[in-house]
Amino acid sequence: MTPLVTGLITRTSPFGVEGLGLMLVELSVVEQRYHAVMEVLAGIPVTEVATRYRVSRQSVHTWVKRYREGGLAGLADRSHRPRCCPRQVDGQIEALICELRRAHPGWGPRRLVHELKRREVTPVPSRSTVYRVLIRAGLLEHTTRKRKRGDYRRWERSTPMQLWQMDIVGGVFLADGTEAKVVTGIDDHSRFIVCCDVVARATGRAVSTAFAHALKRYGVPGEVLTDNGKQFTGKFGGPRAGEVLFDRICRENGITHRLTQVRSPTTTGKIERFHGSLRRELLDHHDPFDSIIHAQAVIDTWVTDYNIDRPHQALSMASPIDRFTSTDSGPEQQAAVLPLVLPAELDVINGQTPDPVVETEPAPAIATMPANLLRLKEMGPSPAAAPITIEMDTVVPASGNMSVRGQQLWLGPDRAGTPVTLRISTTHLRVLLAGVLIKTVGSKLAASDLHALVHNGKARQVDEAPTAQQPTSTVIEVERTVNAAGCVGLANKAVSVGFPLADRQVVLRFETTTMTVLDATERTLLRSMPTPLTTRAVAYLRGAQPGGTPPTPPPTGPVTVERIASSSRSVMIGRQRIQIGRNHARKLITATIDDQHIHVHDGPNLLITVPRTT
Incomplete structure (x- = not known):
């Protein structure tokens, strides 16, 4: 609709009409709609009015309806924003996303989507939706990607143990002010960390020792990819440079040693990406370590979680251990067929003088x-x-x-x-x-x-060594914190123990085929259910301890609970549905349960008594 309409303006005098003037008068949108409505109310057909004002017949009918309901104010422009959006993410899911992000600042949208799936959240929002939630909450800064992901050429070996990438990273600060280094190695196919040894100085011997430890533990890979550091190669050592210890180990064990181009860190992008995660999630916010042994213990714990529990985005959120398998023959079988050859300088690897550790039972003087x-x-x-x-x-x-x-x-x-x-x-x-x-x-x-x-x-x-059979009377306990969804983590799985126990510290007690949930402070029985794990899997849980004192038995006598009656005039008590009548719908009902009956009360009034069947 055009905001301009044409009008005739006349001017008169005592002698008659002096002249006829033509000018344009600008009318607002509301005034034009008002004129159209007046014409319709005067009896002019809607089709003719719509043609004159160049709008549809439906618009004219809408103006007439709004004018009758709200007068002239009803003809003003209204917002086109929808009253509701069926695709909008639920408020509870958005709060859970923000809670997980605050608890784990290093988790991005892709990891958060994976964690929502593990918590059985439905419907699971998309990665872009989670990204927008974080932007709205101020938990993530919007940055423009310099290069598209498709611009990079990705490569990956088809099976594990074909190629290892190795490098050296710093940032491990000790309490005495010195900085230690970490010799790292990653399997190209599975992203499994095969080497993460802390050394005081990244000398050629220290790097080769860490490499030899990895070979002895996981076997011999087909190829090793490194940069051009002097610990790995003597290529840039001058005319008198010879074969370094690292190259010698590769040559004597049939390992192809590949070097990157000069100033090409993206060639070893997988190990460099691991360095970024190690710094961001552990080293940047950790206090100085007491010693190299302390640093090694902390880093080993983090690497174990990285290899076993943590999902990897490049592996479609699978863990590295899911894709890392030993070669057709493990390290022991390899050693029997083709023994691992180590230089005489590294005889320390064979067990004569292992790394310093803390002994729990020192030998007597x-x-x-x-x-x-x-x-x-x-x-x-x-x-x-x-x-x-x-x-x-x-x-x-x-x-x-x-x-x-x-x-x-x-x-x-x-x-x-x-x-x-x-x-x-x-x-x-x-x-x-x-x-x-x-x-x-x-x-x-x-x-x-x-x-x-x-x-x-x-x-x-x-008398004899133990067998692989599981004992029949094993009692093992683990302590866990129930998350907001009422689940606990067991063996990389989310096991539901009940939404009412959210954010509580509980002790899970495993006895043969039963798992009981106890209060961590008073050790009172909260819930019992069939165990979701085998006895051997329970023993491998993080924080597993031999079972302590049995739980405090529940109090004897009748139990009183409260329920809100549904609109269908029923309440669910102990997996037993009880009908109480239409007059009590949406009311707070009290139920007393004894060994034989369930008594339902509405305040002091007894509504019904039914036999207990569960």
């Missing part, structure tokens, strides 16, 4: 050792010593690294303070938690060492 044990130690393993199997109870130290007469046993800081039982023979060293076998390594102890432990009272002799 020579001056205080009995004469017969001193002779056994000087003579070494005696063929006359009868092979035995012993058990000893101990507690995992804070570092997660245990020592039994010189043999190191790594359980990780996650199990610090956990009581465990060590069952040791001359061939195997087994770790049991509440009777469940959780780890087995080869034993380096001789029969004389086992007899010495029994003689000192630190161990007891048993």
Whole structure:
């Protein structure tokens, strides 16, 4: 509709009409609509009015309706904004997104969508929706991407153990003010971290030692990709430069050592991306470490979570361990067919002098050792010593690294303070938690060492080694915090324990086929349900401990609960639906439950008594 209309203006005088003038008068939109409405009310057909004002017939009918309802004010322009948006994200879901982002500032939209799926949120918002929620809440700054993701050419090996990327990163500050380095390695196909060793100085020997540890633990890859650092290659060492120790290890074990172009960090983009995550999520906000051992323990814990629990965006939110599998033959089988060749300078890897660790049971001083044990130690393993199997109870130290007469046993800081039982023979060293076998390594102890432990009272002799069968009376407990959705995390799964327990600290007690939920402070029974895990899987849970005192039994006698009656005149009590009548819909109802009956009250008035069937 045009805002201009043409009008005739006349001017008169005592002598008659002096002249006829023509001028344009500008009318507002409301005035034009008012004129159109007046014409319709005067009896002019709607079609003719719509043609004159160049609008549709529906618009003219709308103006007439608005004028009759609101007068002249009803003809003003109105907002075209819809009253409701069916695709708008629910307020509770938006609050959960903001809560997760504040608790984990490093989580982006893609990770938040994955976490919402794990919490069984329906419907799951898209990544762009989560991004807009974070922008509105001020939890994310809008930045323009310099280059599109499609501009980069991505490459990836088809199977694990084909290619490792290795590099060195700093930023590990110690309490004495020095900065340590981390030698890192990642499997190209699975993004599994195969090496993350903290060293005081990134010398060629230290880097090669870390590389040798990774080879001994995971096997020999087909290729290794590094930059042109002097620890990895002697290519830029001048005319007298020779083969460095790292290159020698690769050559003697048949590993193809590939180098990047000069000043091309994107070639090793996977390991550089891991460095960014390590700095952002751990090193940048962590206090200076007490020592290299302390730094190694903390980084090992973070790397374990990175490899096993944390979803990876480049793997379609799968964990690296889901794609990382050993080669057709593991490190032990590889060593039997094609032994790992290490230079003489790295004989330390074979076990003579391992890295410094915190020992939980130091060997007694020579001056205080009995004469017969001193002779056994000087003579070494005696063929006359009868092979035995012993058990000893101990507690995992804070570092997660245990020592039994010189043999190191790594359980990780996650199990610090956990009581465990060590069952040791001359061939195997087994770790049991509440009777469940959780780890087995080869034993380096001789029969004389086992007899010495029994003689000192630190161990007891048993008849035979444990079997792989699960015990029938195992009780294991773990402590968890229930999230806002009423779920707890168990073995990388979200297990629902009830929305009423949200944000509470609980103890999960596993007994054979039953999982009971206890209050963490008073150890009162809150709920019981079938266990979602096997006994062996329970023993591998983070923070698993042998079961403590049984839970406090629930109080005896009748139980009183409150319910709000539904519009269908019924209440659900103990999985039993009870009809109470239409007059009590949407009212607060009190129910008293005893062993035989359920009594429903509306205030002091008894409404109904029904037999208890559940």
